[in-house]
Amino acid sequence: MRTLYLFGLWVVCFFISPRAIAQKIQWDKTLGGKQADYLMDALATPDYGFILAGSSLSAASGSKSQNAHNLDYWIWKMNEKGEPEWQKNFGGTGSDYLYSIALTPDAGYILAGTSNSPKSDDKLTPHSGLDDVWVLKLNARGEIEWQVTLGGIDQEKVHRILPCADGYLIAGSSASPDFRGNAPATPETVVPKKGASYGDLDFWVVKLKRTGEVAWQRTYGGQYVDELRSVATAPAGGFLLGGYSNSPESGTKTQPNRGTGDFWVVRIDGEGNELWQRTLGGERDDQLQALIRTYDDAFLLGGNSNSPGSHEKTTGNQEGTDLWVLKMDDSGTLLWQKTYNFGKTDVLTSLVENDDHSVLIGGYAQGEYSTLRSKTTKRLPVGGMAKAKKGTDDYIALKIDEKGEELWSRTVGSHGCDLLRKVIETRDGGYLMAGTSNAKASGDKSGSQGRYDFWIVKLKDEQKPPKVKLMIEASPNPTYGFTSIVIGYDFEKGTATVVDLNGRVMQQFPIQSRTVPVDLSALPEGIYIVNISTNVQSDGVKIMKKTTKN
Numbered sequence: 001m002r003t004l005y006l007f008g009l010w011v012v013c014f015f016i017s018p019r020a021i022a023q024k025i026q027w028d029k030t031l032g033g034k035q036a037d038y039l040m041d042a043l044a045t046p047d048y049g050f051i052l053a054g055s056s057l058s059a060a061s062g063s064k065s066q067n068a069h070n071l072d073y074w075i076w077k078m079n080e081k082g083e084p085e086w087q088k089n090f091g092g093t094g095s096d097y098l099y100s101i102a103l104t105p106d107a108g109y110i111l112a113g114t115s116n117s118p119k120s121d122d123k124l125t126p127h128s129g130l131d132d133v134w135v136l137k138l139n140a141r142g143e144i145e146w147q148v149t150l151g152g153i154d155q156e157k158v159h160r161i162l163p164c165a166d167g168y169l170i171a172g173s174s175a176s177p178d179f180r181g182n183a184p185a186t187p188e189t190v191v192p193k194k195g196a197s198y199g200d201l202d203f204w205v206v207k208l209k210r211t212g213e214v215a216w217q218r219t220y221g222g223q224y225v226d227e228l229r230s231v232a233t234a235p236a237g238g239f240l241l242g243g244y245s246n247s248p249e250s251g252t253k254t255q256p257n258r259g260t261g262d263f264w265v266v267r268i269d270g271e272g273n274e275l276w277q278r279t280l281g282g283e284r285d286d287q288l289q290a291l292i293r294t295y296d297d298a299f300l301l302g303g304n305s306n307s308p309g310s311h312e313k314t315t316g317n318q319e320g321t322d323l324w325v326l327k328m329d330d331s332g333t334l335l336w337q338k339t340y341n342f343g344k345t346d347v348l349t350s351l352v353e354n355d356d357h358s359v360l361i362g363g364y365a366q367g368e369y370s371t372l373r374s375k376t377t378k379r380l381p382v383g384g385m386a387k388a389k390k391g392t393d394d395y396i397a398l399k400i401d402e403k404g405e406e407l408w409s410r411t412v413g414s415h416g417c418d419l420l421r422k423v424i425e426t427r428d429g430g431y432l433m434a435g436t437s438n439a440k441a442s443g444d445k446s447g448s449q450g451r452y453d454f455w456i457v458k459l460k461d462e463q464k465p466p467k468v469k470l471m472i473e474a475s476p477n478p479t480y481g482f483t484s485i486v487i488g489y490d491f492e493k494g495t496a497t498v499v500d501l502n503g504r505v506m507q508q509f510p511i512q513s514r515t516v517p518v519d520l521s522a523l524p525e526g527i528y529i530v531n532i533s534t535n536v537q538s539d540g541v542k543i544m545k546k547t548t549k550n
Contacts, residue, residue, distance in 0.1 A: 029082040034062055090136060092121045096115045107482045148191060174219060204219050259281055
């Protein structure tokens, strides 16, 4: 507020800070059946939509169209308005918990989670331990192309699957000992865990070829718990692994722990050989949850900490557990670090880098807050925090610049428990906040389905310029099999026609969706044109078909 003398009158002017207008909710959606549905991951798709990934116990009910076998993998493809396009359910008769999904170079999807299901229903292999890692490769239509189960006689976990130039990297953890026998040769058996076991739980990395065969696997760890939670490609090749460790110097861990538990990062080359490692933390508990590679070939590490200023942690917390974000270069040198406080317990779950090098931090907060929140908008007051009912959980969105300085923040929540699992940037420049909620319609939440639901909230960032859509585009292009034609406008009905350069019609089929999977795998190498004719307009795009995967 500012007071000015203008035309003989004192005028009180109210200036609205950009922090207060930069986080507009465009819509929210609640998805699920009548039982329990747990969201764990989400990713943006080239058609300006997104895909949600998690697990479901629900029978066909609410917005869920298929019955669960028990606890199943469940994915849901949505358009840019949050309207469903298709959903898929995969599982056996046990518990199948989906943790990670990624786009593949052939316009399909790769899924990774854990399973204790025997050979049953969609699962073609038995399980060998308490929980194994179960990987599914889907084509652009969401149909299973291949699957593989990996594990030992004990417990396996997985947090991320990362597509890379020649396959996929599984970032997981294992408590199983080294398998001493011969590896199985058929897809009906479990690929065993190979490598030493150093403690209760070790970092476990498995490199898969594009066809699902194991190229190599490695374990890293000390004598207690070392849990791998995130991975990123490195600028000079190889990967940076990041997770949690409470192990002392032991096994492959070369530094003592700082407190109860620490951030632990391990830099490896493209074959899994260790290049360097760092232990980062204060004198209490520090939990790494996410890491990303940044535009300048450095890394951003994010998690939560209740440590005071000590050891590598240079700033203490404001209260309880705060968000802790660090930037390091590819040699492991720390560049800066920041802590951010929302309430008694703040948990970071994801990091997103924007085109202008700013970063959106996603997480959730619970407990008492320092100042009152608006009952109608639930916006954070400028320069302050919000007060929520003790024991509730809200989604957090916090935007920082490339030096870690706060630009704006926003909490989104209901009167129940809302746990944010992933924030993604959508192709229109907005953000999708995706997680799990047990609340009825209240606060920012407009509906409910069952006991626990997928809850997604679309935020618009008013500080970003609008992005121009193409009328038609294809991805991937070139392709060796599937390509997805993305139509940049709404229509009611249309036809897709594939022709060669001589004008011969190779395929023709009706379309109703703005994303059109086109299978060119049966056609010879060459240039093809996909013509899209709708009730709105007609367009065409050239596709280069290759016969081998590069």
